[in-house]
Amino acid sequence: MSQFDVGVRREGTHCLKWDERKAVFGREDVIPLWVADMDFAAPEPVVRALIERAQHGAFGYSGHDPRDVQAVVRWMKQRHNVDVAEDAVLFSPGVVDSLRIAVAAVSKPGDAVVVLTPVYGPFYSAVEDAGCVIRRSPLLDTPNGWMIDFDDLETALREGARAVLLCNPHNPVGRVWTREELERVSALTRRWNAALIADEIHADLELPGFKNTSVTAVNPDAMAFISATKTFNLAALRHSSAIIPNPERRKAFQEEYNRRGINGLNLFGALAQRAAYEEGAPWLDELLEYLDGTRRFVESFLAERLPVIRPSRLMGTYLMWLDMRKLGLEPDDLARFLVEKAGLGMTSGSFFGPEGAGFMRLNIATPRRNVERAMEQLETALKDAGLC
Ligand SMILES: Cc1ncc(COP(=O)(O)O)c(C=O)c1O
Structure with missing residues (x-):
């Protein structure tokens, strides 16, 4: 098990991604997969340097x-x-x-x-x-x-x-x-x-x-x-x-x-x-391997179970760009559907300009189990709505 599978619990730390869910999505129980930060603790040498300096007072x-x-x-x-x-x-x-x-x-x-x-x-x-x-x-x-x-x-x-x-x-x-x-x-x-x-x-x-x-x-x-x-x-x-x-x-x-x-x-x-x-650097190398594993999981899940959604090949960043245009929903309806029916808090493609309409951005920098749960919830919601 990787340190990234463990992750770090962020709720209650005044963290934008988790603690502002109600304000951003209208629900506090969505899986937060939006703002570009990670649910992982920084490398230990960084934490140590901060503690040592903080102790100076x-x-x-x-x-x-x-x-x-x-x-x-x-x-x-x-x-x-x-x-x-x-x-x-x-x-x-x-x-x-x-x-x-x-x-x-x-x-x-x-x-x-x-x-x-x-x-x-x-x-x-x-x-x-x-x-x-x-x-x-x-x-x-x-x-x-x-x-x-x-x-x-x-x-x-x-x-x-x-x-x-x-x-x-x-x-x-x-x-x-x-x-x-x-x-x-x-x-x-x-x-x-x-x-x-x-x-x-x-x-x-x-x-x-x-x-x-x-x-x-x-x-x-x-x-x-x-x-x-x-x-x-x-x-x-x-x-x-x-x-x-x-x-x-x-x-x-x-x-x-x-x-x-x-x-x-x-x-x-x-x-x-x-x-x-x-x-x-060693922490980063491990992180990149982990993110790549999650990227592969999302790609194969979508290919096998939700081929109506097309991911762009992720080469850099931990933000996957998902083409959901084939679902046939207007951008606002798509975002609402994902929040209300699938319980997912992703970034709507329209944030990136009109060319992003019908796309959603998925932040995968979280323990893989969260992404696995997100994919399951997405599949269930789409099936229930007759969209796949
Ligand atoms: C492309 C890009 N630039 C800049 C930022 C934010 O940078 P900063 O917090 O240093 O202003 C982000 C954060 O998501 C980003 O994705």
Whole structure:
């Protein structure tokens, strides 16, 4: 039995995913399979580092510890084989904050910014809140998986889009973009003089057989935002890193960051990130094997018992993208059916834009028995409703 089969009981810890079920789904007994965090305890070295620091007892303002940056540089080299200079690393409370700052830093109000849809909801507000115009470039759902529509991307750039926002790997469709794909995106942004901004928060969550490439490895002018928070389940500690090798871009990012009056960083967030990067790799390797086992379980359950639902191949992230369009329900009815009849709290595809209508996103980062129970409940509800 794996440590991930045991998991950790989160109810009663003021945890969004479990304790806010009534507010989010109208029922407190749904199996929560929505917000992107995990029902697993962080690696032991992380917990230990936090306890040791907490025992010191004084938590006044803290400065930068150079070991925090060195840990990021080493992690990027060892895990992703990318050479990152220490100067290129900045810290930020969250990846969404960084995205918003980056869009504002490279554009001016009225500029078009490309997003590859469907995509994580805050991408849209990052563009709109900078006064920019969203240029959607829908991903193509092909027999070989989700693909970037390069012709459309080039059209958008030719028409003047100032930046491309990439989700690498892509939430919600679960694609790990190949190096070749990233090189093509990069060549297009260079050709049309647009900025390349990548949310790489899921980069470490590459399932066996897939290797994520950082955009900064193919384009030194790109900006990449990474974090240990998704990888090691530290989201509430609010700490992330920005990798911006180009000094001018970095200066623009830093100025926009300062303009927003964000100052100081969470001591515990920085400490947890360092401990995770320095000592968390074995835990992560085990996690990825476990997630892959759960992914295989869901795929075979659906293929054998619910072929009306089609999962996209999960390559990265722990978020499975399920095509439920063949059930023939309107998106709101589908979400309601899953809550009321199946007792499942998943994320509705519409959160990711209109291209997500009829899809649901399933978070599998929970002990496998919860996912097994979810699949059983889904089958029963669909059978009872005559939908399969
Ligand atoms: C693609 C993506 N980016 C960013 C975030 C949130 O990042 P942060 O909490 O660091 O702002 C998430 C969380 O689900 C995500 O899936």
